[in-house]
Amino acid sequence: MRYIVASTALIVACSIASPSLAQDAASGRTLAGQCRTCHGLDGIAQIPIAPNLAGESQIYLEKQLKAFRSGERENEMMSVVAKNLTDEQISDLSAWYASIKITATMPE
DSSP, X not given: OHHHHHHHHXXXXXXXXXXXXXXXXXXXXHHGGGTHHHHOTTSOOSSTTSOOOTTOOHHXXXXXXXXXXXXXXXXXXXXXXXXXXXXXXXXXXXXXXXXXXXXXXXXX
16 A cells, blocks of 8 residues: 555656656757747857756746746746747747757866
8 A cells, every 4th residue: 555655646746847748859949940039049049138048957948938928927028929839839849948958168
């Protein structure tokens, strides 16, 4: 009985903490075409007021896009862009930007 309860709790915890299952980074790359003016297709911001998205956590990106879509978070541009995104599109975009690998070099 303990095993069943522990297994169930683990499954529930993993499903809550993980990003949406319907993630397709290739579709996200296509969708990111509309994001490239500000955030760049490669996730490196093209304008000073836009954040870099490359390598950011998929969970974080999904949460922020959903917040813009719902109006919980507001930004003149992002509120308009996110308003018509589906959950699947948000997941795909987030998967694309999260899949970009970022490296840093320490100065000598």
